[in-house]
Amino acid sequence: MKLHEYQAKGVFDEAGIAVPDSALASSPDEAVDAAESIGYPVAIKAQGQVGGGMDLKGLHVEDVLVEAAVDFDDELYVGVTMDRGEGQPVAMVSTRGGVDIETVAAEEPDAIVREHVDPLFGIQRYESRKAVYEAGVDREVAGDVASILRTLYDLWAEKDATEIEVNPLMVTADDEVVAADAVMNVDDDALFRHPDLADMGETAAGDDLEAKADEYGFDYVRLDGDVGIIGNGAGLVMTTLDLVDYYGGAPANFLDIGGGAKAERVTNALDMVFADDSVEAVVFNIFGGITRGDEVATGINEALEQFEEIPKPVVVRLAGTNAEAGMEILNTDLVTVEATLESAVQRAVEYAEEGSR
Amino acid sequence: MSVLVDADSRVVVQGITGGEGSFHTRQMVEYGTNVVAGAVPGKGGRAVEGIPVYDTVAGAARAEDADTSVVFVPPAFAADALLEALDAPLDLVVAITEGIPQQDMAQVYRKATGTDTHLVGPNCPGVITPGEAKLGILPGNIFHAGDVGLVSRSGTLTYQVVDNLTSRGIGQTTAVGIGGDPIIGTDFVDALELFEADPDTRAVVMCGEIGGEDEEAAARYIGEHVDTPVAGFIAGRTAPPGKRMGHAGAIVSGSGTGTAESKIDALGDAGVPVGDTPEAVVDHVETFR
Known part of the structure; x- marks a missing residue:
């Protein structure tokens, strides 16, 4: 879960890292009031649909963070992330702040100093000093920057962060360091022990379908094609998407119903995919391990029997646990059954082509 | 021969009294797995399916001479269960649990490094040596004994590929589900090393997916250390950057690392043919025979 900038700054502020004076505004009037109380010049930063957004000159725009502009001499980069290959956190410092750090990483990898941290010990003072001095941070502020790096690591560990980044970390003319x-x-998997952070979370605004998927508890990603895809297990669903592309179609979504899904979950999945107007055909690919073919078939029947006319053609491929029982249950007046993954995908791609003509 | 698990493995199930734990224990026993104990804090002295339950893994290991653990403990308590299994100590720990916090796993991983225990998972379907034993939630009936080793980050994709192999008469020595999380114990390189050392494994299929750089590391390893022919499959060619595709670890980063293309290229450079479809992977395996 990604925090909004103003939320992350709130967390930093609480931990003693200096951040610019700021206020969140949901209307143009509020923004002006905030700017006047902070004092010009200010920076205005979009924060997404925090409180519903605001209407400006007839357009609906996002809420904004009104923030005191910082007069800086230097821009640094500091961050903490997980090095998944090493299974270890890594603290990072660079004097190339203020620009896209991914570009720096690609073009001048040596300009970013990386210091791996033992997760059982936490960051040591020497590690923070080493990173800061080796990055070439000015001596005048090196101690402060090292201290900020340690605070960020501690936040990272305490809040179960996967990534923390300050870019730029500004150094002012009088050697103050400001995030x-x-x-x-x-x-996401650690939110159960951070109710305060979970409360800050909101569904990534913008896509209603992704919000709906969250409600149902599906792993769902919307894409821009017209073949709706439902399956079980991340790897197999990704493979189904890839095959749709391989056979000349375009996937409309990734939808993983997970393991052991019951009929109701299957019905919800079909409702979700039908709710996407761009979908012209659906391929349902299940390889049952703990998911049972008979449950899936019952769910598909229930989902489709509620329609007088099936909205879009549905191709079903069932394999694995109780697949044969599922085939017997499946109402073949409502769906097209295919025996293999490859043939099911090809059929769905054909239907989508016919549908979009 | 096989890797990691066989008919002699003596298995303790952590979380045996839970819904998942008891269901899959029954399935494992039916398959022929030698489940000798369960371990659940506070439930020592009970029995599940006639299998004695102990309060601690160490107690179970001592009393029943267990050398392997399968972990079905819920995510909030799973890291503790894994640390307990590492401490017992055991030869093999298979973590089925999905949703373990990343930082918990970083600590477990740190503890596991430097021990002789093989940690498999978490967020994996388990390990199976067809006809001998299965650990985890894999559907035993689709597997058949043979000479192809299989290692995969995904459960159901494994079933798909195994089904394709089996339907063309190609059996498996052992299938290892290494899991879909960002931080896992046994990785592709570890599994390849095991298969390379197993005289009965004549070919290996590796099923990777987007996210991280494990497949690239495996490709380098194959180029330098593996004589057994390897065929590959990579899921997620159509995945957009920045989106988590179901698995916590299946994400193409904004900077463009972890793409399917990068993995397919790396494997190609190491002489590993990568199938466009699961069926095409089996075509490659047939050319090895």
Whole structure:
């Protein structure tokens, strides 16, 4: 879960890292009031649909963070992330702040100093010093920057972050160090022990279908094609998407119903995919391990029997646990059954082509 | 021969009294797995399916001479269960649990490094040596004994590829589900090393997916250390950057690392043919025979 900038800055501020004065505004009037109380010049930063957004000159725009502009001499980069290959957190410092750090990483990898941290010990003072001095941070502020790096690591560990980044970390003319930006991603799987952070979370605004998927508890990603895809297990669903592309179609979504899905879940999945107007055909690919073919078939029947006319053609391929029982249950007046993954995908791609003509 | 698990493995199930734990224990026993104990804190002295339950893994290991653990403990308590299994100690720990916090796994991974225990998973379907034993939730009936080793980050994709292999008469020595999380114990390189050392494994299929750089590391390893022919499959060619595709680890980063293309190229450079479809992977395996 990604925190909004103003939320991440709130977390930083609480931990003692200096951030610019700021206020969140949901209307143009509020923004002006905020700017006047902070004092010009200010920076205005979009924060997504925090409180429903605001209407400006007839357009619906996002809420904004009104923030005191910082007069800086230097821009640094500091961050903490997980090095998944090493299974270890890594603290990072660079004097190339203020620009896209991914570009720096690609073009001048040596300009970013990486210090791996033992997760059982946490960051040591020497590790923070080493990273800061080796990055070439000015001596005048090196101690402060090292201290900020340690605070960020501690936040990373305490809040179950997967990524924390300050870019730029600004150094002012009188050697103050201020976090002018803040990125903080929190591990979704750890939110159960951070109710305060979970409350900050909101569904990534913008896509209603992705919000609906969250409600149903599906892993769902919307794409721009016209073949709707439902399956079980991340790898197999990704493979189904890839095959749709391989056979000349375009996938409309990734939808994983997960393991052991019951009929109701299957019905919800079909409702979701039909709710996407761009879908012209659906391929349902199940390889049952703990998911049972008979449950899936019952769910498909229930989903489709509620329609007088099936909205879009549905191709079903069932294999694995109770697949034969599922085939017997499946109402073949409502769906097209295919025996293999490849043939099911090809058939769905054909239907989508016919449908879009 | 096989890798990691066989008919002699003596298995303790952590979380045996839970819904998942008891269901899959029954399935494992039916398959022929030698499940000798369960371990659940506070439930020692009970029995599940006639299998004695102990309060601690160490107690179970001592009393029943267990050398292997399968972990069905819920995510909030799973890291503790894994640390307990590492401490017992055991030869093999298979973590089925999905949704373990990343930082918990970083600590477990750190503890596992430097031990002789093989940690498989988490977020994996398990390990099976067809006809001998299965650990985890894999459907035993689709597997058949043979000479192809299989290692995969995904459960159902494994079933798909195994089904394609089996339907063309190609059996498996052992199938290892290494899991879909960002931080896992046994990775592709570890599994390839095991298969390379197994005289009965004549070919290996590796099923990778987007996210991370494990497949690239495996490709380098194959180029330098593996004589057994390897065929590959990579899922997620159509995945957009920045989106988590079901698995916590299946994400193409904004900077463009972890793409299917990068993995397919790396494997190609190492002489590993990569199938466009699961069926095409089996075509490659047939050319090895």
